[in-house]
Amino acid sequence: MNKLIPYGLHEINEDDIREVTKILKTNSITQGPTVELFAKKIANYVGAKYAVAVSSGSAALHLAVASLDLKKGDEVITTPITFCATSNVVLYQGADIKLVDIDEKTLNIDPTQVEKAITSRTKAIIPVDFRGYPANLYQIHKIAKKYNLKVIEDGSHSIGSSYKIKNKKYMCGDCLHADICTFSFHPVKHITTGEGGVVLTNDEKIYKKIMKLRKHGVDRRSDMFDKNKRIGNWYYDMEDLGYNYRLTDFQAALGISQLKRLNKFIKRRRQIVNYYNSSFKDIEFIKTYNELKNIKSNYHLYVISVLKNKNFDRYDLFNYLQSKKFAPMIHYIPIHYLSYYKKKYNFKKNNFPISEEYYNGCISLPLYPSLSDKDVQRVVNTIKNFIKKFN
Numbered sequence: 001m002n003k004l005i006p007y008g009l010h011e012i013n014e015d016d017i018r019e020v021t022k023i024l025k026t027n028s029i030t031q032g033p034t035v036e037l038f039a040k041k042i043a044n045y046v047g048a049k050y051a052v053a054v055s056s057g058s059a060a061l062h063l064a065v066a067s068l069d070l071k072k073g074d075e076v077i078t079t080p081i082t083f084c085a086t087s088n089v090v091l092y093q094g095a096d097i098k099l100v101d102i103d104e105k106t107l108n109i110d111p112t113q114v115e116k117a118i119t120s121r122t123k124a125i126i127p128v129d130f131r132g133y134p135a136n137l138y139q140i141h142k143i144a145k146k147y148n149l150k151v152i153e154d155g156s157h158s159i160g161s162s163y164k165i166k167n168k169k170y171m172c173g174d175c176l177h178a179d180i181c182t183f184s185f186h187p188v189k190h191i192t193t194g195e196g197g198v199v200l201t202n203d204e205k206i207y208k209k210i211m212k213l214r215k216h217g218v219d220r221r222s223d224m225f226d227k228n229k230r231i232g233n234w235y236y237d238m239e240d241l242g243y244n245y246r247l248t249d250f251q252a253a254l255g256i257s258q259l260k261r262l263n264k265f266i267k268r269r270r271q272i273v274n275y276y277n278s279s280f281k282d283i284e285f286i287k288t289y290n291e292l293k294n295i296k297s298n299y300h301l302y303v304i305s306v307l308k309n310k311n312f313d314r315y316d317l318f319n320y321l322q323s324k325k326f327a328p329m330i331h332y333i334p335i336h337y338l339s340y341y342k343k344k345y346n347f348k349k350n351n352f353p354i355s356e357e358y359y360n361g362c363i364s365l366p367l368y369p370s371l372s373d374k375d376v377q378r379v380v381n382t383i384k385n386f387i388k389k390f391n
């Protein structure tokens with residue numbers, strides 16, 4: 001009997017287990033030195049100056065947005081094709097989202113549309129590196145400079161992805177075309193800490209603010225102590241309204257151990273993608289998405305589109321795959337289709353036609369480092385058998 005093959009899966013090995021166990025036997029199990037070491041290693045990996053490791057990718061996004069002091073009436077531009085955490089964090093701060101459509105080739109937010117959507121209320125842009133494919137950060141950064149906006153890169157999918165501009169290589173997360181970038185370490189992402197995330201920046205002020213917001217906005221500094229007033233170094237103050245977004249040391253130990261295998265993971269994912277791409281190349285009505293020349297994606301997801309035709313649609317293929325013991329997924333239900341957002345902003349069908357057309361046809365196929373050649377072959381054969389039924 002074939003086992004169920006999901007669309008994504010984490011990989012935990014004996015090294016991971018040993019590293020986590022080591023920390024569990026020490027006196028520091030919640031946020032401590034291992035969390036800071038993990039953050040430093042992530043910063044070094046992507047080439048950013050500062051990193052703050054936190055309890056989830058959503059927490060990372062929330063702290064990123066919170067560090068910008070958004071208020072009611074402010075607007076943040078983002079994409080409909082993302083997980084709802086991206087837009088939710090903007091609402092947590094009392095600001096509004098403004099969606100703009102995607103580019104049909106990259107499936108990422110379209111910089112031209114971004115520029116058209118800017119108003120006097122716009123304060124920031126959150127591009128998402130959807131499926132690991134870097135958003136057009138170079139163009140978005142240029143637009144942000146022109147209109148004095150902040151850029152938060154939602155890099156939940158894109159640790160290890162890079163792009164070239166004028167022959168210079170940029171890593172997602174290096175924050176050279178963004179003020180802040182966030183990663184997620186949820187088990188479905190490239191490397192995992194169970195739950196976890198990180199905020200990256202090159203801006204010392206933002207870094208310090210996020211460090212403080214991660215621990216309730218509470219700080220203790222020598223300038224708060226006063227011998228004359230009999231205030232000793234027990235004293236602390238709460239200067240901003242913050243949160244408990246701490247990661248634990250044993251999670252960070254898992255992250256450090258996983259990070260050692262990240263490049264290997266990416267290499268395997270890219271192998272599988274190459275095989276998929278060449279296998280589906282000549283199948284009518286199945287569209288694949290290739291990289292532009294200057295892009296190197298880590299391939300968080302492998303999405304295909306079922307193009308409109310009179311024989312079958314995405315619903316048929318999805319159910320067929322399920323019946324053959326695969327667990328494909330749809331990434332994503334567009335933000336403006338979700339009831340909460342539809343009601344709040346009165347979104348209508350056809351507001352974002354490219355996102356909607358993409359959504360109508362998309363399926364994410366199995367893609368993860370431990371997927372065997374045999375299983376990859378089985379995915380390809382299953383899709384070919386499905387297509388054969390209509391010939």
Ligand SMILES: *Cc1c(COP(=O)(O)O)cnc(C)c1O
Binds near residue numbers: 058061082186195196
């Ligand atoms: C996973 C994800 C998040 C949230 O990360 P969590 O670690 O699950 O909180 C945010 N945005 C995108 C695009 C994601 O895929």
